[in-house]
Amino acid sequence: AQKVTQAQTEISVVEKEDVTLDCVYETRDTTYYLFWYKQPPSGELVFLIRRNSFDEQNEISGRYSWNFQKSTSSFNFTITASQVVDSAVYFCALSERGFQKLVFGTGTRLLVSP
Amino acid sequence: GAVVSQHPSWVICKSGTSVKIECRSLDFQATTMFWYRQFPKQSLMLMATSNEGSKATYEQGVEKDKFLINHASLTLSTLTVTSAHPEDSSFYICSAGGKEGQPQHFGDGTRLSIL
Numbered sequence: 728a729q730k731v732t733q734a735q736t737e738i739s740v741v742e743k744e745d746v747t748l749d750c751v752y753e754t755r756d757t758t759y760y761l762f763w764y765k766q767p768p769s770g771e772l773v774f775l776i777r778r779n780s781f782d783e784q785n786e787i788s789g790r791y792s793w794n795f796q797k798s799t800s801s802f803n804f805t806i807t808a809s810q811v812v813d814s815a816v817y818f819c820a821l822s823e824r825g826f827q828k829l830v831f832g833t834g835t836r837l838l839v840s841p
Numbered sequence: 842g843a844v845v846s847q848h849p850s851w852v853i854c855k856s857g858t859s860v861k862i863e864c865r866s867l868d869f870q871a872t873t874m875f876w877y878r879q880f881p882k883q884s885l886m887l888m889a890t891s892n893e894g895s896k897a898t899y900e901q902g903v904e905k906d907k908f909l910i911n912h913a914s915l916t917l918s919t920l921t922v923t924s925a926h927p928e929d930s931s932f933y934i935c936s937a938g939g940k941e942g943q944p945q946h947f948g949d950g951t952r953l954s955i956l
Contacts, residue, residue, distance in 0.1 A: 760942040772947035779942055827873055827938050829945060833884045
């Protein structure tokens with residue numbers, strides 16, 4: 728069975744600090760897909776990134792970067808020079824081969840103070 | 842980009858009322874849509890998978906007669922909360938996506954409050 732663990736329930740930082748959100752996953756499949764979504768206070772889910780299990784390259788998009796390590800079953804997300812607008816709940820999610828449905832982690836609430 | 846529209850965004854109604862929530866894919870055909878429920882400060886829990894032209898697949902513990910799902914066309918799925926009670930109050934969100942491994946596109950969600 729698949730499972731996604733986000734051990735950090737809530738993180739508070741001051742603007743311009745760097746912050747890393749952890750995600751650890753479990754799956755028996757060798758083909759799977761990992762995602763990060765952002766949920767701002769308004770409630771909608773915003774897609775941030777997708778990774779498949781065969782692509783371990785790290786990715787950087789502006790202030791966002793992702794570190795995918797199969798050896799530790801982790802897919803961590805780093806925000807560099809955080810901003811107040813980054814305040815949201817961030818979800819890591821997993822889907823397996825043959826399935827579209829997502830299994831979500833419990834989410835990490837990020838609060839960035841001015 | 843792909844857009845999923847969910848309506849209504851907010852519902853307040855009396856206990857015993859049935860409430861219908863619509864989820865539309867605006868610029869793509871969705872043979873499969875998903876319905877999630879989210880309690881305050883908690884994660885999204887998948888309720889059911891909505892399949893166009895066939896019966897929905899419900900997750901364990903979700904009452905089929907309580908949460909009726911209809912997916913009559915490739916662009917519309919509806920979730921009806923029948924005889925709603927206060928414990929059904931929650932944030933309901935739908936999603937639709939393309940092929941396996943592709944990101945889901947989410948509606949903006951429906952906040953349901955049962956008095």
